[in-house]
Amino acid sequence: MRFMMVVKASKDSEAGIMPAPELVDAMMRYNEELAKAGVLVAADGLHPSSGAIRISYPEPGGKPKVVDGPFAETKEIIAGYTLIEVKSREEAVEWALRMPDPHGFGEGEIELRQVFDFEEIIADPELHARENALRGRLVKDN
Incomplete structure (x- = not known):
């Protein structure tokens, strides 16, 4: 199961104010924990x-x-995201609760959303094969 932790924007993130070095370090440690556990798929901040x-x-x-x-x-604006792949909703919540306050100062807000698997949307085996081929190319090209 994939889940996206959507980090909501703040006044500072919208003003282009970069997070304090301590916060960047805390987020890096958190991302390293996710990677070490084998659940991190992607994590990025947005302009x-x-x-x-x-x-x-x-x-x-x-x-x-x-x-x-x-x-x-x-x-309503997104400042960043972390995409994880876990075994359950409960595990996703556990990881989300461990994320440091993404903006500091008690201003952070995270929305946790499950990502659809293609099989949940379409039952057509031919479309599944096309989707899997596309995903295989994306992984190889990156």
């Missing part, structure tokens, strides 16, 4: 939404709408 582009589809079948950042509501 502020001032450089982001939001693409929406306001009308079915219509032309996409492009809006440049920044975006106003920080609670």
Whole structure:
């Protein structure tokens, strides 16, 4: 089971203020623990939404709408993520609870979301084979 720990943005992360060295060190130790346990898939911080582009589809079948950042509501913006692969929801929660406050100062907020496995979305064996082939290429190319 894969889970994404979505780190919500804060005023500081949206202002481009880098975390204190102590926080970076704590996050690095946490990521090293995840890697050592064999559950870390990916972990990255994101640039502020001032450089982001939001693409929406306001009308079915219509032309996409492009809006440049920044975006106003920080609670709706993502500052980073950690993707883990674990055996259960409970294990995912345990790992999420061990993450240091991602912004410090008691401002961090993490949303834990399970990632769909392709088999949960589509039952067609041909599409499964295509998806597996694509995933195999992505791993090899990186």
